[in-house]
């Protein structure tokens with residue numbers, strides 16, 4: 250099985266970062282190819298890898314056949330099936346269900362946080378003020394974390410104990426938003442956000458983002 254991960258611009262693509270972390274976590278060799286969003290190259294990507302239309306997309310080639318898997322959640326499940334030894338999810342069934350619930354809500358909810366605090370791995374704003382809905386999303390994220398530690402994670406340091414799982418990977422883009430927008434957090438949430446941002450695979454991705462030069466105006470704010 251040969252893997253190619255097609256990434257959006259690293260600076261702005263939190264969805265891509267999750268798939269990257271999952272591939273790193275299973276320890277698979279893979280080629281990373283950036284397709285800059287909203288360019289002709291992006292249009293060509295959609296034609297070439299139909300029915301994928303968003304990034305990240307994983308191309309898994311086996312016996313000369315290219316299999317296209319798109320969406321960070323389905324990429325996670327595919328890698329979990331293919332690499333069970335990597336234990337992407339917690340082993341206990343109830344903990345695993347909880348981890349999947351957290352990821353599912355992270356995947357489909359938090360619209361205010363997503364729209365008002367877009368991922369930007371090159372910026373650090375110190376004057377950002379979240380509105381009420383965004384503040385409520387931030388508080389729910391921290392409430393999720395506290396609940397996971399209380400029910401499953403114990404002393405941590407990760408959400409489900411001493412092992413990094415898919416649930417942690419799904420929150421790395423949120424942790425990066427908290428850093429970009431200088432969000433105040435309680436001390437345990439702050440320590441956890443810092444921990445997952447210091448994960449070697451996160452740091453590799455963030456470092457690579459620094460040399461990208463594409464600018465998406467929608468993700469850039471005129472703030473200090």
Ligand SMILES: N[C@@H](CCC(=O)N[C@@H](CS)C(=O)NCC(=O)O)C(=O)O
Pocket residue numbers: 257261262263264265286302303304305319320321322356
């Ligand atoms: N739910 C998808 C969302 C992926 C997504 O929104 N990707 C963005 C890049 S970060 C994209 O491809 N945007 C282009 C578009 O939607 O036209 C996932 O988890 O992979």
